[in-house]
Amino acid sequence: MPRNRPYAGLPAREVALIGRLTQQRANVLKALMAVEGFVGAQALHSRMADDGSPVGLTTVYRTLNAFADAGRADVVRDDNGERLFRYRPGPDHRHYLVCTACGLSMPVDSGPVEDWVEKTARTSGFANVRHTVELAGLCPDCTQEQAPAR
Amino acid sequence: MPRNRPYAGLPAREVALIGRLTQQRANVLKALMAVEGFVGAQALHSRMADDGSPVGLTTVYRTLNAFADAGRADVVRDDNGERLFRYRPGPDHRHYLVCTACGLSMPVDSGPVEDWVEKTARTSGFANVRHTVELAGLCPDCTQEQAPAR
DNA sequence: GTTGAAGTGATAATCATTTTCATCTAGCTT
């Protein structure tokens, strides 16, 4: 393993966003990018340990937060208040339908909401309007697994 | 103070929703209804203590959760992950534009979002889709106070 | 290579929320 290319394989634009280049951060980012949907910091931490890239939980939190601050990750909260992160390849603003059971996330066409938000902000007299839109439910697979079980 | 009418002054329809009628619950509900915008459980708890209606923090949490479960309170999460509650007079589902500076909340016409959510849920194959829509910004008053200040 | 600022991570601290559990009470039943 190349000792001095910790960020090998990562998109170049990600590197500049989070400060110094270290092996740990590279691993956290790779792990985050490898996940399909949203992941919690703890889940990512133990997943990395299982994959042979153990990193301190503190570092996972720090890197994830830095990445979210840089706008390269979406953050949602699940019902327990836990923050879930998701890698965002592009700079575009998206909304997702997240499965509460398996974490699978499906991008949804949020055009209508964006329009509504924009119009509402304009007519309200409020400045600097930010919006949070979260959809959560049971994905088809998890619905099947659950229904016959009872 | 009437010892045997703890729910005096509360809308009758609220009574049936939360089980047994106790002085403490009545006080929590009255306190919640007296608040303009959203309140956290802790804030409500200390506000009640200041007002001379001390109630255990546990009971505040329990009552607030029961009320939210019954659909009579809206719940949002602030940036710290704290849950904020707001009394909802009618049974209708509303969304609000909340001022980040003063907490003022203004109901917005959420019809378009509801439609969009419903359509998205229907076409996604997901079951049991819940949605969270939060708008936050600076209300006109706070905008004025802030702009000239710098 | 030296050096200093930045990063790491085990551990402890925080903080909102939930559990526990011994005690109390609303609101029937007799």
Next chain:
DNA sequence: AAGCTAGATGAAAATGATTATCACTTCAAC
């Protein structure tokens, strides 16, 4: 009116995610 008991209360402890500490390590500029 007294008794009964499931439901309610609340102080204290537990939980669980996240953040702060701090001694130690490492990146990367010189």
